Amino acid sequence: MNDVSDEVLVGRVARSGDERAMSVLYDRYAGLIYGAGVRYLGDRALAEDLVQDVFTAVWRNASSFDPSRARFATWVYRITRNRATDLIRRRRARVRTVGGDSPLEPGEEDATAELSRSFDLASALSRLSPVHREVLTLAYFEGLSQSEISRRTSRPLGTVKSRTSAALRALRETMLEEENG
Numbered sequence: 001m002n003d004v005s006d007e008v009l010v011g012r013v014a015r016s017g018d019e020r021a022m023s024v025l026y027d028r029y030a031g032l033i034y035g036a037g038v039r040y041l042g043d044r045a046l047a048e049d050l051v052q053d054v055f056t057a058v059w060r061n062a063s064s065f066d067p068s069r070a071r072f073a074t075w076v077y078r079i080t081r082n083r084a085t086d087l088i089r090r091r092r093a094r095v096r097t098v099g100g101d102s103p104l105e106p107g108e109e110d111a112t113a114e115l116s117r118s119f120d121l122a123s124a125l126s127r128l129s130p131v132h133r134e135v136l137t138l139a140y141f142e143g144l145s146q147s148e149i150s151r152r153t154s155r156p157l158g159t160v161k162s163r164t165s166a167a168l169r170a171l172r173e174t175m176l177e178e179e180n181g
Helices: 006-016 019-041 044-064 072-097 108-126 130-141 146-153 157-179
Strands: none
Touching (some): 006 044, 019 072, 044 072, 108 157, 130 146, 130 157
């Protein structure tokens, strides 16, 4: 099921409450949402709450997803941004009641743009073949070198290098296609 598009998976969740499809979506996006939550909320517990809130919303609102209006990554990004904004507002309100400063950094708009790019990347990665997605995920999200990927996957180093190169080309093409509509 890892080679199925996000849009097909959310459709399965909407139609039949497919827990396996929901699990695949969770695996693809939870780390991204959590990482964004830690960066923008500055609190691991709030980031965990954010992931829970977002996937609860995805589960409950899957039937409202319309693939003709947006890709799944864009839809889940909007949910994430809205939930994070709500958490930030609640935290600001608490801070104001005790007279403290705002916990946000001055570059909040830049953070939103970076979050959007992260979701675009996740969407593009989900469209790659499982083999290409694996090497890029291990390299860029887990920070492994090509030698470490070779050991982890029990693949020859030359194979890892060629797959990485091909995966980067495929990712670039996928992102250009998405950008151009």
